[in-house]
Amino acid sequence: MIRIENMSVARQGITTLSDINLGFGEGGVTALIGPNGAGKSTLLHAMSGLLPLASGRVTIAGQDIAGATAQVRARTVALLTQSEHVTARLTVADLVTFGRWPHHxxxxxxADHAAVAQALDLFALTDLGQRQIDRLSGGQRQRAFVAxxxxxxxxxxxxxxxxxxxxxRHARDLMERLHALSRPGPRQRSVIIVVHDLNIAARYADRIVALKDGRIARTGPKVIALTSAMLSDLFDTRMAVDAVNGHPVVVPV
Amino acid sequence: MAERRLFALLGLLALLSALFLGWGLREPAGFILSLRAVKLASLLVVGAAIGAATVMFQTVAANRLLTPGIVGFDALFVFLQTGLVLLLGGAGFATLPDLAKFGAELLCMLLAGVALFGVMLRRGAEDVLRLVLTGVILGVFLRGLSGFAGRLLDPSEYSIVQQASFATFGAVDSTQLAIAAAVLAAALTGASLLAPSLDAAALGSTTARAIGLPFDRIALLALVIVSACVAASTALVGPITFLGLLAASLAHAVLRTWRHALLIPGAAIIGASILVAGQFVFERLLGQQSTLAVIVECVGGLLFLFLVLRKSRP
Incomplete structure (x- = not known):
């Protein structure tokens, strides 16, 4: 379990997250939603131990992430950032092998080669394994980074x-794979994902964490958290939530 | 594939070295050969040091257009020469013990590099750009000081500074060469140990840290090695700013790999090959003595412009 207690984060003297208290149970997909600048990316970086905290702490399975070595941290949390760029001439298999860095x-x-083969297979990249990253389509490239x-x-x-x-199509394909991964089984992972597409969150997330102005605006299971009033307040624009085939659907009105 | 290309480059360097040593050899062959061997060794040491240093520097700075020379090493060297001539006068400068002068220059530049990199990296790896900009500004400042000090010198003393400010392989002392070679050997050993970490560092600081690489520590170690290589080479023969850019660009283009275990020796071999080939052509075929550094700067500068223009194309 990830537990965040009284966490605040400041960057260049400006407080970007304040008084965050959250708990993430194992398994399932948690969607972080909120307007631009709400602190979603900062929250992910702080949870992964890559950002110093102004106050509070983050523990994963009882261990304070700030005190963990780089290797232990990287064996506990995988963080995929927005600014992924590759200057080197990497193939897809090379890139995925870098994911094994904390181990090799x-x-x-x-064992690393077997794990890479499994990751390539799981994200339908086996045939693209020897292709260079900069020759992939946007969807394939993003899948490679998630792999x-x-x-x-x-x-x-x-x-x-x-x-x-x-x-x-590619967004749905990737979310289907992540959702499947988050279900109970030998490969189960707990997925925490920042999304802007509220319908993706409504369709695939189990839990919602809504952030606004560096604070938690709402948390809970999606059926409870995703309401017209909450979303309208969160984004300062009117939104309605309906249901299609049993899933919530968000519509700006 | 890249391994085979690396061996081909090594073969080319061996061939060039043999040509440099053996071409037009006349009696007294033993004496001429010993002179040529010292010059060849200095070309190899300088080319290898600058080539290897530039690849590492570009990886840490995440920019293929940068060279270690850009952080002010060259300017510091010229400033030291100008300062010494100003303080000691032309005659005093000429009578300085070579080894002591070399050692002091080496130490001075090494300390300056480590201090600059250490202070800048204390704030975190995002500050590599700040480090580069600080180096550029420091270089401009030192060049300004050198220019000002140069105006205080009389013309004959100024010409001594001018001579010392361009790389020259004509009068390399063999003891200095041995020290520079030992520094290079230690630096390359360190670089080979660091190579797998540099592969991960090339993914960018955030991704590298996310996969468990202690990026700041690796960057600092790499920059210490870079400082040692550039300091040894500059103290030995003088500054060559753009040789590294040529060697690193060609290493990436020829080897087509991301593995620093191949890129670093590749750039070292290419750097050495450029100098040996250039010196061979100018000295043996054209009968020139001191134009190599100027030509390398010219070709390297053109390559720099080409890379900048290609990058800025929409």
Missing amino acids: RGRPGP MAYAQGTPWMLLDEPLAALDP
């Missing part, structure tokens, strides 16, 4: 807007 430290062994995060073999996957710039 630059010298991958048979890299998966290959890290951590119980927690923190994904910062992995659906950005994806068309509906």
